[in-house]
Amino acid sequence: MIPSTALTACPVCDLLMQKVEAPAGKKVYCPRCNTPMYQQKTDSVTKVIAITFSGLIAYTPAIFLPLLTLDAMGMSKSGSIFSAFLSFYHQKYFFVAVMVFLTSIFFPLFKLSLLFSVALQIKLRIYSPSLPYLLRTAHHLDEWGMPEIYLIGVFVTIIKISSMATIHYDLGFFCFLFLVLTTIASASALDSRTFWRDIEQIKTFSQEPLSHDN
Amino acid sequence: MTTEFHSRQTAMAAGLMCCHDCGKLVTADKTPEHGVLACPRCDASIHYRNINAVPRTWALILTAAILLFPANLLPIMRVDFLGSQEHSTIMDGILYFFHSGEYGIGLIIFIASVLVPLFKIIGMILILLSIRFKWKTWLRHKTIIFRFIQFVGRWSMLDIFVIALMSALVDFGTFTSTQAGPAATYFTAVVMCSMFAAMTFDPRLLWDA
Incomplete structure (x- = not known):
């Protein structure tokens, strides 16, 4: 008989296993379906705070400042991530406009802020009942924020346009590049197993009556 | 809380539920309060397997398969150049790159907007059929296909x-301008449906068969 806390299950094939600790940086794979199950990461909480904070700084210029300026036929035209969303909106493709808004503007911001606030609360060991919900929401948004796909889209657009106009790269382009880097880095620095374990610790700690009180 | 532990046993067989959101193992012997058991750590509702995963995934994937036709046949972009209008479908855009010698970028768009949606739909149908008819072979490979579908689904938004x-x-006003075409709506819907399909599906059902 083994306590259930010493066991773990593969999320993909439900195989029950005894927990093993791997050295930092090494991945643990499920022996049956070969899915990578977890990877211990060093200083995950601190890294996530630093990365998401710098991402949040870059967010506003990345979305609202012009990315590129086109010069063609004596005219120039510049566009930002936000104006690209507005162009769908003005053409009355509302469904597409909403999806573009969510995946390229809202979710990247929402996810960075969620991770920032969760990591900060874990670091400062503050427990609020909303803490698990924040991390769960961040997990569910994982695949819905798509700044890195947008970046490839920017490159494709550059190649498409380069034959018919001169392109200037604006400040927004570099801020957006930085935003994408921080998004990818925050995902790879995040060790959700440690995050959940810490949340559980803080929770039980905050619910214990303090012995030196009164 | 102790559990009898054998190797090559699923958590379900041992009476344990694995929380979808935080991965905690929860003993299922407690009677649920409101019909659903909540994870003590993250408060997500937990169950052995996703509820109605197979019919929901079928519905979403068939919707995606139907919408794929208008998405590929209708024009996705309209270019106005000095008064003349040119409509182009997804395939026209890809062929344009191949004709102008940009093979790399043409291949990226071809993979992201033609191959990936097709692969997702065919792959999911294969996995669903395999559950329906309890095919017990190639489970590892089918799991890899599913994880690939999960990973690659979002990349189809590239074209949009x-x-x-x-x-x-x-x-540039009357000289030249670019507008979206009706296929954009259908194409976005295909991507959304297939992403939701991968989310509602439960790969553990493959291994239960």
Whole structure:
């Protein structure tokens, strides 16, 4: 008989296993379906705070400042991530406009802020009942924020346009590049197993009556 | 809380539920309060397997398969150049790149907007059929296919982002401008449906068969 806390299950094939600790940086794979199950990461909480904070700084210029300026036929035209969303909106493709808004503007911001606030609360060991919900929401948004796909889209657009106009790269382009880097880095620095374990610790700690009180 | 532990046993067989959101193992012997058991750590509702995963995934994937036709046959972009209009479908855009010698970028768009949606739909149907008829072979490979579908699903939005940027940038009034076409809506719907299908599906059902 083994306590259930010493066991773990593969999320993909439900195989029950005894927990093993791997050295930092090494991945643990499920022996049956070969899915990578977890990877211990060093200083995950601190890294996530630093990365998401710098991402949040870059967010506003990345979305609202012009990315590129086109010069063609004596005219120039510049566009930002936000104006690209507005162009769908003005053409009355509302469904597409909403999806573009969510995946390229809202979710990247929402996810960075969620991770920032969760990591900060874990670091400062503050427990609020909303803490698990924040991390769960961040997990569910994982695949819905798509700044890195947008970046490839920017490159494709550059190649498409380069034959018919001169392109200037604006400040927004570099801020957006930085935003994408921080998004990818925050995902790879995040060790959700440690995050959940810490949340559980803080929770039980905050619910214990303090012995030196009164 | 102790559990009898054998190797090659699923958590379900041992009476344990694995929380979908935080991965905690929860003993299922407690009677649920409101019909659903909540994870003590993260408060997500937990169950052995996703509820109605197979019919829901079928519904979403068949919707995606139907919508794939208008998405590929209708024009996705319209370019106005000095008064003349040119409509182009997804395939026209890809062929344009191949004709102008940009093979790399043409291949990226071809993979992201033609191969990936097709692969997702065929792959999911294969996995669903395999559950329906309890095919017990190639389970590892089917799991890899599912994880690949999960990973790759979002990359189809690439074309939509390109059109968004094109219509924002290439807008020189009456000289030349770019507009989205009706296929954009259908194409976005295909991507959404297949992403939701991968989310509602439960790969553990493959291994239960």
